[in-house]
Amino acid sequence: MLFKIAWRNIWRNHTRSLVVIASVAVGLFAGMFMMAFFQGAVNQEIENTVETQLSHFQFHNPSFIDDKEVNYTIDNGQAIIYQLKKDKNVKAVSGRLVTTGMISSSSTAAGVEIHGVIPGDEKAVSSIFRDVVQGVYFTGLKKNEIVIGKKLAEKLGVKLHNKIVLTLQSKTGDLTAGSFRIAGIFVSRNSTFDETTVFTRFDDLAAILGTGDGIHEIAVMLKDGQKADELTKIYKKEYPLLLVQTWKELSPQMALLTGIMDQMMYIIIGIILLALMFGIINTMLMAVLERQREFGVLMAIGMNKPRVFFMILLESVMLTCAGIPAGILFTVATVGYLAKQGIDLSSISKALSQFGFSSIIYPDLQQSMFLPVILMTAFTAILSAIYPAIKALKFKPAEAIHKI
Amino acid sequence: MSIIIESHNLSKVYNPDTIPVKAVSGVDLHVEEGEFTALVGPSGSGKTTLLNLIGGLDYPTGGNVKIDGIDITKMSENKLIDFRLMNIGFVFQAYNLVPVLTASENVEFVMLLQKTPKREREKRAKELLVEVGLKDKLNKRPSELSGGQQQRVAVARALASKPRFILADEPTANLDSQSTENLLEIMAKLNKEDKMTFIFSTHDQRVIDKARRVVTLVDGKIVSDVKQ
Numbered sequence: 001m002l003f004k005i006a007w008r009n010i011w012r013n014h015t016r017s018l019v020v021i022a023s024v025a026v027g028l029f030a031g032m033f034m035m036a037f038f039q040g041a042v043n044q045e046i047e048n049t050v051e052t053q054l055s056h057f058q059f060h061n062p063s064f065i066d067d068k069e070v071n072y073t074i075d076n077g078q079a080i081i082y083q084l085k086k087d088k089n090v091k092a093v094s095g096r097l098v099t100t101g102m103i104s105s106s107s108t109a110a111g112v113e114i115h116g117v118i119p120g121d122e123k124a125v126s127s128i129f130r131d132v133v134q135g136v137y138f139t140g141l142k143k144n145e146i147v148i149g150k151k152l153a154e155k156l157g158v159k160l161h162n163k164i165v166l167t168l169q170s171k172t173g174d175l176t177a178g179s180f181r182i183a184g185i186f187v188s189r190n191s192t193f194d195e196t197t198v199f200t201r202f203d204d205l206a207a208i209l210g211t212g213d214g215i216h217e218i219a220v221m222l223k224d225g226q227k228a229d230e231l232t233k234i235y236k237k238e239y240p241l242l243l244v245q246t247w248k249e250l251s252p253q254m255a256l257l258t259g260i261m262d263q264m265m266y267i268i269i270g271i272i273l274l275a276l277m278f279g280i281i282n283t284m285l286m287a288v289l290e291r292q293r294e295f296g297v298l299m300a301i302g303m304n305k306p307r308v309f310f311m312i313l314l315e316s317v318m319l320t321c322a323g324i325p326a327g328i329l330f331t332v333a334t335v336g337y338l339a340k341q342g343i344d345l346s347s348i349s350k351a352l353s354q355f356g357f358s359s360i361i362y363p364d365l366q367q368s369m370f371l372p373v374i375l376m377t378a379f380t381a382i383l384s385a386i387y388p389a390i391k392a393l394k395f396k397p398a399e400a401i402h403k404i
Numbered sequence: 405m406s407i408i409i410e411s412h413n414l415s416k417v418y419n420p421d422t423i424p425v426k427a428v429s430g431v432d433l434h435v436e437e438g439e440f441t442a443l444v445g446p447s448g449s450g451k452t453t454l455l456n457l458i459g460g461l462d463y464p465t466g467g468n469v470k471i472d473g474i475d476i477t478k479m480s481e482n483k484l485i486d487f488r489l490m491n492i493g494f495v496f497q498a499y500n501l502v503p504v505l506t507a508s509e510n511v512e513f514v515m516l517l518q519k520t521p522k523r524e525r526e527k528r529a530k531e532l533l534v535e536v537g538l539k540d541k542l543n544k545r546p547s548e549l550s551g552g553q554q555q556r557v558a559v560a561r562a563l564a565s566k567p568r569f570i571l572a573d574e575p576t577a578n579l580d581s582q583s584t585e586n587l588l589e590i591m592a593k594l595n596k597e598d599k600m601t602f603i604f605s606t607h608d609q610r611v612i613d614k615a616r617r618v619v620t621l622v623d624g625k626i627v628s629d630v631k632q
Contacts, residue, residue: 001509001516008504297500300461302489302517302565304482398462401496 002307006314013287017319020283024323024377025330027276031269031373032331036363037343038261043364046247048189049254051127053197054247055094055219056228057235062243064216070099070171073214074242084220089231091223092124095215097205101168103148103198105156112152112198114166116205125221128186128199135160135184137199144204145183149194153185160185166200171210178208269373273380280384284316288388295392296400309389316385317378324374335365408472408568408601409435409458415466416453416624427453429624430467435569435603440595442615443605450624451605452573458603459492459571460484472568489517493562495572495604499554501546507533507557508542514564532560536590552583559590569601576608588614 010017050056059080064072074080077095084093097116102109119138123129128147129137138145146164148156158164160182167177180200188194206212222228228246236244248255288295295308342360414431417424428450435441443451456462458469460476468477476487488494501510511529520528533542536556546554555575562570572591576584592614594600604611612618620628 001505001513004509005502005504005513012504293498293500294502297494297496298502299485300459300488300494301514301561302485304485304489304517307517396462398456401461401500 002311002314006311006318009287009291009311010315010319016283016286020280020319021323021326023276023279024320024381025327027272028324028327028373028377029331029334030272031377032327032365032369033335033363034268034272035265035369035373036331036335036339036365037361038265039366039369040339040363041361042258042261044189044362045257046254049251050225050247052131052188052190053126053193054250055125056222056225057220057232057244057246058250059218059220059235059239060216060243060245062241065243068098068100068216070169070209070211070216073211073216074218077215077218078213080239080242081215081218084218087231089222089224089227090220092121092221094118094121094125094219095202096122096217096219097202097209097211097214098216099168099205099209101166103152103156104165104167105158105162107157108155110152110155110195112166112196114168114205115197115199116202116209117199118202122199125219128188131186131188132184133187135182137184137186138201139183142181142183143201144178144180145201146180147184147186147199148182149191149197150185150187151191151195152198153182155195158182166198166208168208170208176208178204180204266372269376273376276377277380277384280316280319280381281387283319284312284385284388285391287315288312288392292395292400293402295395296397296402299395300397300401305393308392312389312392313382313385316381316388320378320381324377327377328370328374331365335363338363339365406437407434408437409433409603410470411458411467412470413467414454414457414464414469416450416457416462417465420465426624428457428464431621431624431626433458433619433626435601437568437601438595438599439601439603439617440592440615441603441617441619442612443603443619443621444607444612445621445627447607449621451621453624454621455571455573455603455605459494460488489514489565491568493565493567493570495555495558495562495570495575497574497577499546499551499558499578501554501557501561503546506543506545507538507549507553507560510546510557511560511564514561518565528564529560532563533557535594536560537586550583552579552586555579555583555587556590559587559594563594563600569603572602572604574605574607576606576611581610584608584610 059074061072061074063069081093081095084090094117099114101112101114103112119140132147133150137147153159156164163179163181165177165179167175170176186194222231232244232246298308339362342362344360411431411433414428415426416428417426419425431454443454445451457464464477468475470476471491476484479487502513505513508529511532512525515525515528530542533539536559538553538556541549541553549557576587579587588611591602595602606612615632617629617631619626
């Protein structure tokens with residue numbers, strides 16, 4: 001009967017109860033939507049980073065990572081690539097030369113990281129060729145072609161087909177330079193990457209560096225990215241003298257970002273629920289004070305304090321329980337729609353791309369998000385009812401009965 | 405007849421630290437089983453305060469109250485709630501039914517608190533409501549009942565817990581004469597046939613006329629105690 005009383009009590013004031021139910025629904029929606037939004041942004045960022053820069057895992061000479069010295073190539077690099085291509089888990093493999101140098105136009109110069117790639121192999125590992133907005137991703141017809149980011153082109157004041165000069169240190173330690181013609185200009189989702197990374201063909205760069213068929217980096221793309229950790233372990237054992245790292249190890253800031261996002265999501269949800277808590281406290285307090293005489297009578301006729309406390313808690317939980325399904329339905333419908341359509345944030349795309357985020361975010365609502373948010377909301381409801389319930393317990397029956 | 409209620413030198417002072425108001429002062433009262441007693445007196449004479457003290461709704465500032473020999477003024481608040489549930493029935497001036505429950509549910513509710521089985525609760529609630537003449541109103545909520553009908557539900561609720569006695573604070577104050585007449589008949593019948601002890605405060609001469617004992621209070625003191 002306590003359930004019956006609690007349920008009927010919450011419908012004594014329809015408007016007030018509906019406002020609380022709506023608050024719970026909106027609070028839950030806001031919390032889950034934020035989680036889905038951030039999850040979507042992080043997913044895209046990871047996907048973007050993996051596809052354009054890191055791939056699932058990479059091989060390096062352990063000394064290379066420290067200072068990117070030209071001499072630190074991978075021994076038997078070609079043999080390793082051959083073996084990796086036979087692995088059924090591997091989708092594609094690309095051997096790269098990676099070095100740092102200076103890129104100069106007639107007007108200015110900038111420091112860049114130069115990637116020497118075999119276009120055919122690289123296309124299967126990196127999606128950067130899709131981001132070429134002017135020209136092509138290497139014609140294959142001429143020597144010394146270079147593909148640069150639009151931001152760098154603007155900085156250097158160069159256009160498609162203009163010449164630029166790359167100055168770098170060769171294997172022998174001498175400063176050497178090569179003249180390159182711009183074959184393509186790309187715009188990736190990360191403007192910092194666009195400004196600091198250029199691509200040449202493997203052979204052209206190897207000729208300047210004098211590295212022959214030496215390879216600095218082997219990038220591996222898997223059919224299933226989830227297996228990256230597992231396969232990295234296997235290859236670490238197989239090549240103990242090489243450094244085999246997953247994308248998380250290669251970009252600890254990316255792994256950190258994922259962790260920070262998780263924490264941030266909970267902090268934001270916490271703030272939303274805190275606001276919700278004050279809403280529920282206010283409503284429940286009003287409901288309790290309004291019914292002061294009733295509580296006085298209930299205690300007078302023998303309803304003990306734990307029962308009074310439980311009844312108020314029950315009313316709050318019922319209000320919340322009515323709000324939770326509404327919030328979930330609203331979230332699933334909204335996120336379901338936006339996961340297909342995307343949220344276009346092009347008005348702030350510049351700021352987003354500086355952090356490597358895409359201007360269209362596809363929220364990703366994961367099943368694992370539901371339980372913690374629902375539990376947090378339910379916990380908030382219970383917590384919110386405690387103060388009004390304690391207040392009710394302090395009523396003195398003899399006084400409360402005569403309250404109007 | 406055995407004594408159910410005894411008060412010794414019972415006092416209640418409100419605002420003892422600021423402007424003290426002596427609501428009840430040195431009251432010695434004994435009530436025997438089966439009495440039909442009216443507490444009368446002008447407004448502010450201490451009738452309601454005395455009922456609250458006897459019913460364990462409030463603690464005295466002096467003296468004590470014993471119910472069946474048990475000093476209820478020494479009980480903790482929680483124990484007192486349980487004691488009231490098992491021993492005392494209340495009828496209030498403003499009916500004070502639970503508005504979201506039907507007449508039958510209001511009567512059942514006290515038995516629920518006493519942990520009476522569902523079937524027994526329903527049976528007794530129905531019997532009591534029939535007894536107070538509300539056979540057709542079992543499933544009506546208080547808002548659908550007249551003042552007199554609500555007060556009869558309140559009497560049924562007070563009886564539901566099978567109390568040792570019923571305290572009624574001006575039970576007819578809000579009722580018209582017909583409803584007052586009906587309620588008094590029911591109370592008198594319960595007193596006569598079931599030996600239910602009633603103590604009620606009242607201003608109403610018709611109620612006073614029905615009482616078999618009239619205790620008059622003035623300024624918190626008993627000034628007369630007459631059996632009629």
